[in-house]
Amino acid sequence: MQRLNPAPRRAVLQRQQLLRFRGHSVTWLVPLLLLVTITVVDFNTTGRFRIVSWCVFVSAIAAALCGVWTTAAFAVLSLATYVGTDVVAAEQYKSGPSDFVLVAVGGVLSVLACELRVRGEQRLMHMMDVADTTRRTVLRPLPPSWGGLDHAAVYLAADAEARVGGDFYDVQPGPHGTRVLVGDVQGKGLGAVEAAAALLGTFREAAYHEADLAVVARRLETRMRRHRLHLGALGRSDGDRFATAVLVGFPQDDEGYVDLVGFGHEAPLAVGPDGSVRRLPQGDGLPLGLADLTGDPGPPPVRRVPLAPGETVLMVTDGVTEARDEQGCFYPLADRLARAVARDPRLAEPARLVRFVRDGTLRHCGGHLADDTTVFAVRRTARDTPVRGRSPS
Template identity: 75%
Template sequence: MARLRPRRREVVRRQQLLQIRGHSVTWLVPLLTLVGIAAADYNTSGEFRVVSWCVFVAAIAAALCGVWTTALFAVLALVTFVAGDAAWPDQYRAGPADFVLVLIGGVLSVLAAALRVRGEGRLLHIRHIADTTRRTVLRPLPPVWGGLDHAAVYLSADADARVGGDFYDIQPGPHGTRVLLGDVQGKGLGAVEAAAALLSTFREAAYHEADLRTVADRLETRMRRHREHTVALGRDDGDRFATAVLLDFPAGTEGVVDLVRFGHDAPLAVGPAGVRVLPHGDGLPLGLAALDPRAPPEVRRTALAPEETLLLCTDGVTEARDRSGTFYALAENLAAGVARVPRTADPDRLVAFVRDGTLRHCRGRLADDTTIFAVRRARPDTPRDEDPVRGHLPS
């Protein structure tokens, strides 16, 4: 397998901490520092010399700039030191010792910049792998898929992880369009593996099976088989489970939606008339059906107005807390938002509203990975020429 290497342009972009009109100006920081040192040395007395502080210039450049830029500032700092020191009488000169200090400091700064840039390249490579894994599990969806208009946003509790156990997908088929959203218990690659297993089963079963209860049964079986496989490998995630919501927009039947709930919060129907919780059963999470084999998944059908959008969220939203420990009041905030601006019920506006409200409430400190997914039957005037990854808003 060919080794993936981050493009040089991508590595440079990570160094653009300061920009003016899209152009990096990080070099201004060490340049202004060098000019300030030279000016201070020129305007101070001979007993107080600051020209030796030129050693800091290359160190600052190493923290902000690339290798060649750092090398350039190391040379400029050395030249500035020599020129500034030579301008003073012999009794006030810093001398060879400070010259060696600035020289060695410049060399070490260049080496430090090289190590930093190399580390950034490795980090970028790791993030590329994480993003590829995320796109594999959460495949990009067309803007209107299976007759459904949708939007989604994923927020990772760990900014560096970029991938977790939340999952969702839309699968059109001859029997209707099915939607699945869920959250695998736990974190790490084990949770990602379980999510991928459930999604692969969903994509096949949702297409071929006419009965939504059969799709639910196959998801339960897949979760159980996945746990048996991981235990056989000697791993300790034999008790892993997943909460989920399974929806069905039946073909040829407008104005209704079928719902199966696996221990997950019920979807909210959001429309100009307000916010309501969809009727739901009390199904067990996927992987735990053996605890009560007498309670098969229950399919609930409910009416859905054409202007209503279904909102599905993982517990990163419902468990978001502020400083006082108060949970985010999702339904109440949604009702107020829709009352002010009825178009908030549109899928893309809806997920953005919930995302922003959640982050404000917890001050950006998410306790868990968060997925916000909104879906409704597409209207005839729904634009179909948008970007094909519209369903994944930037996080």
């Protein structure tokens, strides 16, 4: 059975949200009330004041609010109303055939305009479906608790219509522990999405198979350089892209520590259930794709840092740290978070944490994001079961 395209249905649903009563669309009431008003006024005024020809506006308004068939029905109804009203009028006050042609032609044009509008809505909804599919492909949906980790994420694209940008994140469990990657590709647009997809594809394979987190880091660097070389060979002007990122490993052999590799990214924060907030090491690595500038092909060092039970690792992109208020001041994430967690230690829970940072960022910048924004929080679950032998995903 051929699957029907959901875009037309979604377009109709979106349009019907304009005016609803008890769950049903009543947008047709607007042109109907206008038609009734025109008829009543025309009948209850002197013969010198004829407004029956205004029926042409009824189908035009229906074209802006209703579907094609409803608009066609109002075009016919408006023409019938014109004829009926004009027939009973006194001979000296009849509007005549010229206004009849006006109402008739106006109705036809309204139906055509409505058809064009509906097709445009369908194309728009199809593009939104494509954007949603692209986003789910790049930022795949993650189970609420996966690989022994509880996590929560908020992703806000600076371009609300695009719905996807250069920020990326993922969680990959494997035989050697669970690894987390959060990053931000330089620039915007589809080129940034391509780079993010390339890095995530490499991360998902390397994080599962490689025992050494340094090797995972090295493969990410190599993938970014290969991506740049490919773009350069194509003659693309965006072949100089790079990406900042932070790679976190949750080893199975020692649950009191995490391994960190930084690629020029904002340092993660550790938020504890006791109300503490501390900054983890930022790392010495250059952004992905720029390691060859130093002439050193080796990966950045892996730092093993202690992580207390119940502590949540918070990672954000520069859409948070570089959010500005009306005075141009950056959002003081660490300070705001420390005060809030001190008041309510339950804020250390991943879901509460990302909501707090999201809401605080939006309030600080007045809802005007200058860059893609990602907030990602992760911590070990109370039942951290081994993932050894887990099938690849």
